[in-house]
Each structure stands twice: as structure tokens, then as C-alpha cells.
Amino acid sequence: MERLIKALAALLLVSLSFSSCAYMTKSGRQQMTYRNYVNQNIRERQRERRREIALIKKAERHKLKAAVKNAPPSQLKINATVDSSEPVANSETFSPVTATETAPPEP
Numbered sequence: 818m819e820r821l822i823k824a825l826a827a828l829l830l831v832s833l834s835f836s837s838c839a840y841m842t843k844s845g846r847q848q849m850t851y852r853n854y855v856n857q858n859i860r861e862r863q864r865e866r867r868r869e870i871a872l873i874k875k876a877e878r879h880k881l882k883a884a885v886k887n888a889p890p891s892q893l894k895i896n897a898t899v900d901s902s903e904p905v906a907n908s909e910t911f912s913p914v915t916a917t918e919t920a921p922p923e924p
Contacts, residue, residue: 840849
């Protein structure tokens, strides 16, 4: 048991002696704090920007709904032309189709 404790203590001393653990130094802690501060402000700005965009879109939808609601009804226009180059079908060439002669609609 003592041997295990001595091995763990030696391992802990060796690992702490290396400078790879940057958060153990004062400047490392400062850098970590600054990085967290910057990330927090970036997230806050993004959140505010998303809120602003959502409010702008909501206002645009509201204006569009009001414009559609208050718009006068439009006049119907029917544009039809007859092409005289095609022959006109007469009732003798076509026989009427009954319900039994039609094929069922395909899904």
C-alpha cells in the first residue's frame, strides 16, 4: 500500500513539474479567464443579433399581413386567344365518353 502511495506521489510531482499545465500559472489563469470572457461576449452578441433579426422578420410579416388584409380585391382578367391554324373539332368526330369507358385514375 505504501509503495502505491509513493508511486502516486512521485507521479504527481513529475506531472506538476512540467510546464504543460498552463492553468497552474498566473498568466495561464489570466488567459483562460480572458478566453472565457471573450467567448461569453461573442455568444451574447450572437444571441442579441438573433433576437433583432427575429423582431425584424416579425415586423415584416405583420406589415405583409396588414397589407394583404387591407388590399382591395383585384379584378379578374381572362386572356384567351384562338389560334386559327388548328382545325376546330366538331361533334361528329368525337363521341361522348361515359363513366364506364374511362379508366380509373392512377395513384
